[in-house]
Amino acid sequence: MSNSSLTLAQLEQKNAFTRRHIGPGEEEIQAMLATVGADSLDDLMAQTVPAAIQLDKPIEVGEGETEVDALAALKAVAGKNKINRSFIGMGYYDTHVPNVILRNVLENPGWYTAYTPYQPEIAQGRLEAILNFQQVTIDLTGLELASASLLDEATAAAEAMTLAKRVSKNKKSSLFFVADDVHPQTLDVVQTRAEMFGFGIVTGPAEQAADHDVFGALLQYPTSTGEVKDISAVIAAVQAKKGIVAVAADLMSLVMLKSPGELGADVALGSAQRFGVPMGYGGPHAAFFATRDSYKRSLPGRIIGVSKDTRGRPALRMALQTREQHIRREKANSNICTAQVLLANMASFYAVYHGPKGLKTIANRIHRFADILATGLKQKGVDLKHNTWFDTLTVLTDNKADVLENAYAKGMNLRADIDGAVGISLDETTNRKDIQALFDVLLGEGHGLSVETLDAEVTTQGSQSIPAELVRTSDILTHEVFNQYHSETEMLRYIKSLEDKDLALNHSMISLGSCTMKLNATAEMIPVTWAEFGQIHPFAPVDQAQGYQEMIGELSDWLINITGYDALSMQPNSGAQGEYAGLLAIQRYHESRGEGHRNVCLIPSSAHGTNPASAQMVSLKVVVVACDKNGNVDVEDFRKKAAEVGNNLACAMITYPSTHGVYEETIRELCDIVHEHGGQVYLDGANMNAQVGVTSPGFIGSDVSHLNLHKTFCIPHGGGGPGMGPIGVKSHLAPFLPNHKVVNVETAGDNCGAVSAAPWGSASILPISYMYIKMMGSAGLRKATEVAILNANYVAKSLEGHYPVLYKGRNGRVAHECIIDLRPLKEASGVTEMDIAKRLNDYGFHAPTMSFPVAGTLMIEPTESEAKYELDRFVEAMISIREEIGKVESGEWDATDNPLHNAPHTLADICDNDWNRSYDRQVAAYPVPSVARNKFWPSVNRIDDVYGDRNLMCSCPAIESYVEE
The missing domain is CATH 3.40.640.10 (Type I PLP-dependent aspartate aminotransferase-like (Major domain))
Structure with missing residues (x-):
């Protein structure tokens, strides 16, 4: 039938998003159905899903819309949001996302479609970016060990409480102290967590922390209302009674303030949001978390560590806690499975791009505006709650409702939850017009204050708003990576160099069982x-x-x-x-x-x-x-x-x-x-x-x-x-x-x-x-499920003559994923599931989920977004690997001198003048012809996990260590 003979409705259906999201076309679907032995998708569902649980009517989410229409509709909805200038603070600040990071990281599928780096040899780029994040955290907090990010500041504080309970020597106590000047949302989350653990929460002025028999304490620095005060004596007093002290800190303020580590804190935590990540109505934002090296076994979440590969080169990997909840289960330190890696990467790139000098300029400018605002208000007889601050002023007022109303009328939001006061937090987007407008809101028109005049006065008087003993004197971000990529050209190339080390969905299928690595469509990402x-x-x-x-x-x-x-x-x-x-x-x-x-x-x-x-x-x-x-x-x-x-x-x-x-x-x-x-x-x-x-x-x-x-x-x-x-x-x-x-x-x-x-x-x-x-609509969503099940059964059917499929349901069907059993092969040949996973890297694929839920297996989930061509490439790779295993079984290849044992192969291997292996370079790098069309080179060889854990190093190594001898 020609397009000219189709109705308008049929033509619109041909342009539907469903066809773009689902990988196989109708002809491919029919071919795969024939392979698995089903007449139609409905027939396959009848064979696979128990009849008793099949829905008796369709879901109702409407008909699918085109990308253009759906974007236009959402744009209209988004237009109902009112963007006021925000001075609310409380851990959330407006920020400038550097455009080079916005376009090349946040909007780049090479960064946002990658998976957790469980296969580190093909994830060295994001691992380096996360290591940079850890280095930023270590430098600014003054502590020895940092994690690869947590979910948000409040949950990081809850994790700090549970860490304190694990490591505190005050074993008899079940009380945790939270200072009354901690952000209210943080206290809320900590109280929820404490309730279920049976911990008691005591709140009060920070100075009273040691008055109670507590296993730990949480302090805020600067406080939620902006005060900058020396908490070192409080920390020491709690520690003297065997308690652990966590400090929730503002990352930008630590550019100018003495670090929590220098004040004696055991833990420092907070949000990295203001390092170039939009507020986004609450997230996602990376939380930072740092502690003492001696508490590394109790650290929640993930740590990136420096190890070495088989060529002796530095190589990065997840250390210690890697998938610890799968191993330790209910004995795990936390249930954290998803971190905030993309946002941690953005924050780390922000620090790399600005460097220590740029960050100091930004922090000083923010603080300068706070001094100017405070000076003007004091001149007009307005009282402030505190005499010290970094970026936040709490302004006492008898007419709070009027002040807030004036602010709203001028398109400004102030903090409104403080009795008898309003809070004003400044950030890197604050400008002279904002300060002038704040004077108008707080003082009324005709106040006569000038930002330029006040700036000159502040210069003459000098700033007294940060106590002298809390002014930072220690260096930050001295590593080379923070001191060499400050032009956009250099930054662009650095980001690209890391991206090229990572295999993401924009390169090939990532068939991780239980993880569902499907299309993240551009139209979905744009808003x-x-x-x-x-x-x-x-x-x-x-x-x-x-x-x-x-x-x-x-x-x-x-x-x-x-x-x-x-x-x-x-x-x-x-x-x-x-x-x-x-x-x-x-x-x-x-x-x-x-x-x-x-x-x-x-x-x-x-x-x-x-x-x-x-x-x-x-x-x-x-x-x-x-x-x-x-x-x-x-x-x-x-x-x-x-x-x-x-x-x-x-x-x-x-x-x-x-x-x-x-x-x-x-x-x-x-x-x-x-x-x-x-x-x-x-x-x-x-x-x-x-x-x-x-x-x-x-x-x-x-x-x-x-x-x-x-x-x-x-x-x-x-x-x-x-x-x-x-x-x-x-x-x-x-x-x-x-x-x-x-x-x-x-x-x-x-x-x-x-x-x-x-x-x-x-x-x-x-x-x-x-x-x-x-865009998918009711029918499209059901079809996505049907094709996900078809793709999994097609892969299982295609591989079952080469690898045993471990579990099957009724009629020999699998659901949306299948498990192939490698244990018999391992016993016969000595080739391990790790060997097969790393060899898949040479074929241009990320390995399926390895040894979960059954040790010695691979769990494959192809998803509905992969076309038959890509599934066939994967099947070809797995069959080719099975043939390679056969050569080891038969003795044609030595048990260790074979491409499986030595996988993955890098360019350094292939270009090595001393190549002395029994198989040729072509077999190593291009095992099947299709690989040559889109070759992905792992940037390091197989990484030594044991070495990395025994020689734990979780900060940036010197650049010279990357130079091959």
């Missing part, structure tokens, strides 16, 4: 950098964020419809945070019914590692349930253990389809067993990509799930974060959704504490999921 979304403070008056509220409301309604739940919270800013928030709701529900004694969580042995880690965060005792030989939850063991714990059963955490990649037939029976014993069912949302439009957690019978928006709903992984993990709940759990002390969330519980620093989590990335659903 993220719109000013209407980026320049809104999370605590701005809600009537200024009507566009955000409308977008969040509509997205929430869609997700409720998709999941079959009744209510939703957007607050959790990672999947692991979603797990925590969901379990929190369950515990609050039980307590409301007088059943607070319920403290047992049933978790299958195959579960994602964050499940037991999250359970311990709400003080649940984990009871592991066995799986049968087919990978399904053992129903009889489940029933037996549920009966054994009886009235103590709080919940069960079940992943569906199972972590083994199978639709379990007994899922409803498992839900019924839990409910019979009075428990709740937490259905892990990690595998939601195999449910959307086909079934749903609510329809299956569960009570709560988190949704990995960075998996199923297209927010990119960003090299290891950002993520979003909103939770959907049944109506009886809705009153227990997290709220917020600063901004009331109408759909949340009345007295439920926060789990994240911002009321709606990382709100600025929600437009990505909004655009995805809006």
Whole structure:
């Protein structure tokens, strides 16, 4: 049929986004269906998904729209946001994102589509950027060891509390002190975390910290209301009583202020947001976290360390805590799985681009404006709450309501939650006109003050607003990387040089099981950098964020419809945070019914590692349930253990389809067993990509799930974060959704504490999921699920003659992912799963998920976005690798002198004059002809993990160490 004979509606359908998101075209789909032995996608669903849980009617999110129409509609919604000049502060500041970073990192799929660097040989670029972030943190905090970023300042403070409990020598205490001048949202999150651990929280003036028998204390520096004061005596007093002291610090202020480490702090934490990351109505933003080297085994989250590769060259990798929740499960230090790597990278590039001199210029300018504003106000008889400050003034006033109203009328937001005062925080975007306008708001018209005149006066008088003993004298950012990329040309090339070391989705398929590395469409990403979304403070008056509220409301309604739940919270800013928030709701529900004694969580042995880690965060005792030989939850063991714990059963955490990649037939029976014993069912949302439009957690019978928006709903992984993990709940759990002390969330519980620093989590990335659903529509979302299942079954069928597929469901089908068993090959040949993973790098692929959930296996999830051509390339690579293993098995290749054992191969190998291996260079670098079309070169050889952990180095090495002898 020619296009001219199609109706208008048919022509519009041909231009639909669905065809762009789903990789295989109709002809490819038919060819793959023939391979797997199904007549149609509907037939494949009937063969694969248990009939009892298939939805009896379609989801309802509307018809899919074109990219142009969806963007125009969202632009109109965004236009309902009002961008006021923000002087609210409280840890959130307007900032200038350097354009070279905006265009080449935040808007660049080479950076935002990369995965967590579990294969470090093909992730050296982002690992270097994160190492730079750690160096920035170490230099500015004055402590010895830094992490690769946490979720936000408030959750970092909660992690500091749990670290303090682990390492404090005051073992008898269960009290934690929080100074009353800490940001209120931080106190909110800390109190929520403490409640579930059974810790008591004591608040009061910082000077009273040592008056209590506490295992630790949290101080703010400068304080939330702006005061800069010497807290070294307070720190020493708490430490003298065996307590651990954490200091929440402002990163920009530390350019000018004595560091927390120099003041004696054990931990320093805070947000790196003002280092070139938009406010975005609350996130995503990277939190920094630093501590003493002696506490490295208790550090939450990830650390990037310097090791060496097989050629002896420096090489970076994740150290110590790498995937620790999968290994240590409920004994893990934290449940953190997603960090904020993309935002940490942006902050580190900001520091690299400006360098120490540039940062000092920015910090001094901010502080200078604060001095000018304070001087003018004092001249007019206005009282300030404090005599010291870096960037924040708390202005005492008898007519607070009028001042705020005047500010709003002039398009300005001041901090409004302080009794008898308004707060004014300045930032790098502040200019002379802003100061003049602030004088007008605070003093009325005709005050006669001039910024230029006051500037001259400040110069003459000298600044007294930072105490002399707190002026920073130690050097910062002395490493070469912060002192050589200050022109845009140099910076552009540095960013590009790192990008070229990383394999991301813009190069090839990343078939990581359980991680769902699908298309992050450009049309979905574009709104993220719109000013209407980026320049809104999370605590701005809600009537200024009507566009955000409308977008969040509509997205929430869609997700409720998709999941079959009744209510939703957007607050959790990672999947692991979603797990925590969901379990929190369950515990609050039980307590409301007088059943607070319920403290047992049933978790299958195959579960994602964050499940037991999250359970311990709400003080649940984990009871592991066995799986049968087919990978399904053992129903009889489940029933037996549920009966054994009886009235103590709080919940069960079940992943569906199972972590083994199978639709379990007994899922409803498992839900019924839990409910019979009075428990709740937490259905892990990690595998939601195999449910959307086909079934749903609510329809299956569960009570709560988190949704990995960075998996199923297209927010990119960003090299290891950002993520979003909103939770959907049944109506009886809705009153227990997290709220917020600063901004009331109408759909949340009345007295439920926060789990994240911002009321709606990382709100600025929600437009990505909004655009995805809006463009796909109801039919498109179902088809995406169907093709994801088809692609997985096609890969499984194509590989099953070469590798055993470990688990299959009814009719021999897998769900959206499959596990191939490498253990028999390893036993016969000595070739390990690690060898195969690294050899895939030579073929231009990121390895599938290795040794999870079963050691010695690879879990493959191709997603619906990969076309048949790419799947065939991957299959070709895996079959070729199987043939290589055969050569080792037969003795044709030596057990160690073979391309598998030596993988990955670098250009340094191929160009080596002393090549002395039994296989030729062509086999090493171009094992199949298709590799030559788009060769990706790993930048380092296989990295020595053991060396890196035994010789832990988590700061930037000297540049000379990268020069090969």
